[in-house]
Amino acid sequence: MTAGETNRAIEATFRIERARLIAGLARLVRSVDLAEEAAQDALVAALSEWPKTGVPANPGAWLMAVGKRRAIDALRRDKMRERKHEEIARALDGVSNGPAEAIATAMDDDVGDELLGLIFTACHPVLSPDARAALTLRVIGGLSTDEIARAFLSSETTIAQRIVRAKKTIAKAGLGFEVPRGAERAARVPSVLEVIYLIFNEGYAATAGDDLVRPDLCLEAQRLGRMLAGLMPEDAPENAEVLGLLALMEIQASRLRARTGPDGVFIPLTEQDRARWDPLLMHRGLDALARAEALGGTGDDRGPYVLQAALAACHARARRAADTDWPRIAALYDRLRVVMPSPVVDLNRAIAHSMAFGPEAGLKLVDEIADAAALRDYAPLPAARGDFLFRAGRLAEARSEFETAATLTRNVRERAFLLVRADACDGKH
Amino acid sequence: MRVMVIAKANEEMGKSMAAPTPEMLEAFAAMDKFTEELVQAGIFIAAAGLQNSAQAKRIVCEGAKRTVLDGPFAESRELIAGFSIWEVKDMDEAVAWAKRAPNCMPGKSEMEIRPFYEAEDLAGFVTPEELATPREGTRGKLGVA
Numbered sequence: 345m346t347a348g349e350t351n352r353a354i355e356a357t358f359r360i361e362r363a364r365l366i367a368g369l370a371r372l373v374r375s376v377d378l379a380e381e382a383a384q385d386a387l388v389a390a391l392s393e394w395p396k397t398g399v400p401a402n403p404g405a406w407l408m409a410v411g412k413r414r415a416i417d418a419l420r421r422d423k424m425r426e427r428k429h430e431e432i433a434r435a436l437d438g439v440s441n442g443p444a445e446a447i448a449t450a451m452d453d454d455v456g457d458e459l460l461g462l463i464f465t466a467c468h469p470v471l472s473p474d475a476r477a478a479l480t481l482r483v484i485g486g487l488s489t490d491e492i493a494r495a496f497l498s499s500e501t502t503i504a505q506r507i508v509r510a511k512k513t514i515a516k517a518g519l520g521f522e523v524p525r526g527a528e529r530a531a532r533v534p535s536v537l538e539v540i541y542l543i544f545n546e547g548y549a550a551t552a553g554d555d556l557v558r559p560d561l562c563l564e565a566q567r568l569g570r571m572l573a574g575l576m577p578e579d580a581p582e583n584a585e586v587l588g589l590l591a592l593m594e595i596q597a598s599r600l601r602a603r604t605g606p607d608g609v610f611i612p613l614t615e616q617d618r619a620r621w622d623p624l625l626m627h628r629g630l631d632a633l634a635r636a637e638a639l640g641g642t643g644d645d646r647g648p649y650v651l652q653a654a655l656a657a658c659h660a661r662a663r664r665a666a667d668t669d670w671p672r673i674a675a676l677y678d679r680l681r682v683v684m685p686s687p688v689v690d691l692n693r694a695i696a697h698s699m700a701f702g703p704e705a706g707l708k709l710v711d712e713i714a715d716a717a718a719l720r721d722y723a724p725l726p727a728a729r730g731d732f733l734f735r736a737g738r739l740a741e742a743r744s745e746f747e748t749a750a751t752l753t754r755n756v757r758e759r760a761f762l763l764v765r766a767d768a769c770d771g772k773h
Numbered sequence: 774m775r776v777m778v779i780a781k782a783n784e785e786m787g788k789s790m791a792a793p794t795p796e797m798l799e800a801f802a803a804m805d806k807f808t809e810e811l812v813q814a815g816i817f818i819a820a821a822g823l824q825n826s827a828q829a830k831r832i833v834c835e836g837a838k839r840t841v842l843d844g845p846f847a848e849s850r851e852l853i854a855g856f857s858i859w860e861v862k863d864m865d866e867a868v869a870w871a872k873r874a875p876n877c878m879p880g881k882s883e884m885e886i887r888p889f890y891e892a893e894d895l896a897g898f899v900t901p902e903e904l905a906t907p908r909e910g911t912r913g914k915l916g917v918a
Contacts, residue, residue: 356865360814399872456813563860567815574813601891624818624858 350395358387361404363484367462368408371521373415376465376483376511382415383407389414459484460575461523463568466510467536470517475510476539477546478503484571485564495561496546530582537589537649540568544593548600562600566593573632579639587636588649594629595656598622610761614665614699626660633657648684651676670700687716688724695728703735723752727762734769743769775818775860775889776867782825782854782878803875811859811870820857854878864888 362383369379386407400406466479481487481495489507493500524532547561569590576583602620605611633653646654655676662668677693690713698706710729719725730745746766750759793801811817829844846852861867867886876882 352865353869356863356869359862359866360869459813567860570815570817571813574809574815628818 347395351391354390354394354399355387357399357403358390358407359486361407362387362486363462364404364459365407365411366483367458367521369411369415370462370465371458372412373419374515374521376462376479376514378415378418379411380483382411382418385414386411456575457523458521459571461521463536463572463575464523464529464532465514465519465521467532467539468514468517468519469532469535470513470519471510473538473542475506475513476535477542478506479510480539480568481543481564482507484568487564529580533582533585536572537585540565540572541589541593541649543568544596548596562593562597566590566597569593581639584636584639585647585649587632587639588647588651588653591629591632591636591653592649592656594625594632595653595660598625598629598660604757609764610755610757612761613659614668616665618663618665621660629653630657630660644679646679646683648680651680651683655680668699670696674700687713687718688722690716691719691722691725691728695731698728698732698735703732706732707736721752723749723758723762725749726752727765730762730765734765739769774863774891775858776864777887777889778857778859778867778871778874779885779887780854780856780874781883781885782852800875800877804877807874808857810873811857814870816859816861816866816870818858818860820855822855823853826852 365383365386366376366379369382370376373379373382389410390403390407394400463480463484466483467476471479478492478496481492482489487495489504490500492498493503496503523529544562544565547563547565569586573583573586573590576586598621599613599616601622602616602618603611611617633650636650636653655673658669658673658676674693674696677689677696681689681693691710694706694709694713697709706728710725710732713719714725714729726745727749730742730749733739733742733745743766746762746769750762750766753759753762790797808817808820826844826846829846831842831844831846833840833842859867859870861870864886871884871886874884
């Protein structure tokens with residue numbers, strides 16, 4: 345192996361261990377910042393040691409042992425908070441001087457628990473959803489601030505500051521990096537799911553810019569969702585929603601490559617080439633949904649993610665667009681607007697009803713919500729209205745709606761799609 | 774990127790799965806633990822072990838001719854014991870994970886990691902017009918999942 349190859353192998357190993365390493369260190373030193381620094385120090389040590397000694401049999405335990413020593417050193421240097429940290433340092437000494445095997449055994453016991461604890465801390469409701477997303481991508485996903493900034497079309501400075509502030513908030517709130525238990529855990533799960541879905545959606549429905557989809561963010565969110573589903577206690581009732589979100593993301597991701605045409609133009613669901621949907625991901629999604637439903641997610645207690653996954657599954661199960669069970673979709677939306685009241689859900693419900701019961705049914709529902717403040721300047725509203733009018737044969741009105749939608753969207757690709765639809769209104773004259 | 778990790782057998786496991794030996798149980802447990810790590814890391818997509826080549830058939834294609842051969846097959850280097858599909862960031866990550874897989878076979882064995890062809894790799898096989906036109910059915914022209 346050349347030096348370059350060795351370094352790449354070490355960095356790949358580090359990437360695998362990084363989140364668990366930070367999680368273990370954070371729980372000991374009660375600081376994400378210090379844990380991250382100590383983990384980085386451990387990587388530097390590995391890069392200098394492993395080329396000589398070879399990668400150790402248990403690289404995770406090796407990195408953790410070094411990380412702990414570095415964390416203790418850092419704490420000792422920190423005169424400001426001397427007393428409190430002396431106590432922690434003393435407690436740490438006993439562990440860190442043990443052989444790597446002992447640490448490995450200790451790690452095996454609660455490694456999943458520590459990682460889950462870090463996820464719950466990074467996604468704590470004291471932080472804003474944006475701050476949670478940035479911090480989660482940084483400490484769990486291992487993305488650099490630059491990568492996160494590019495993904496969110498933000499500046500590196502903004503993201504870096506957001507992460508610094510988030511870490512400070514966590515420290516100030518005295519969060520303990522533990523996995524909440526029982527009812528507390530059930531109450532905290534939604535704030536974790538919200539972040540993962542925010543990351544997924546930022547990739548899936550790129551709100552601005554030239555690309556309609558940023559698949560890297562989708563992949564990162566799917567990985568986080570799979571991780572969470574793998575780490576959560578299997579039979580916890582709140583796991584239904586975890587699996588629901590995972591199912592939703594896997595099914596939506598299965599359509600990623602069918603959503604854009606050869607010129608990058610957006611293709612709506614009903615016009616997609618279903619043969620290009622990814623059956624592997626789709627089946628994973630349907631499996632996750634089945635597991636969610638087995639946890640009790642079939643009746644009126646279904647949460648928003650299980651319902652949305654069930655909606656996505658309706659499309660996934662239809663081999664041709666014409667086979668879509670629109671009445672079932674309309675019924676699921678009727679339910680979704682109860683558990684997740686939102687004008688956007690109402691809009692989608694109107695679309696579903698238009699497909700199930702005709703454009704007039706859609707127009708009736710969409711006119712009920714047209715005044716909602718949240719939908720002002722919301723491109724999908726006139727786009728949907730335009731579609732209903734088009735199908736009802738009211739072409740002049742349809743054209744004007746499509747044009748309004750085109751001026752409202754910030755996405756270049758979507759605008760092109762809407763203008764094509766506006767032009768099609770003329771073709772029928 | 775998605776990869777298939779192909780585990781190759783160095784010799785045929787003649788033993789029946791119905792009556793596992795202690796060694797087989799140990800190997801199974803080790804593989805189960807490793808799979809759990811892959812699941813928790815969020816990279817595991819699918820995996821399966823394959824029955825030995827006594828149960829296998831080969832279809833030899835020569836032009837229009839097809840000849841079916843019944844197993845078992847002698848060339849042990851060609852025998853595939855199982856596969857696993859992972860979604861990883863790059864080949865380095867795949868290699869780092871594969872090195873952690875337990876060696877469940879006696880003596881020396883081999884794994885091979887092959888990246889999937891994704892649709893964009895096969896752009897030359899499909900015209901933009903074909904891509905823009907929905908097809909009926911569940912299989913794409915590219916036939917890649």
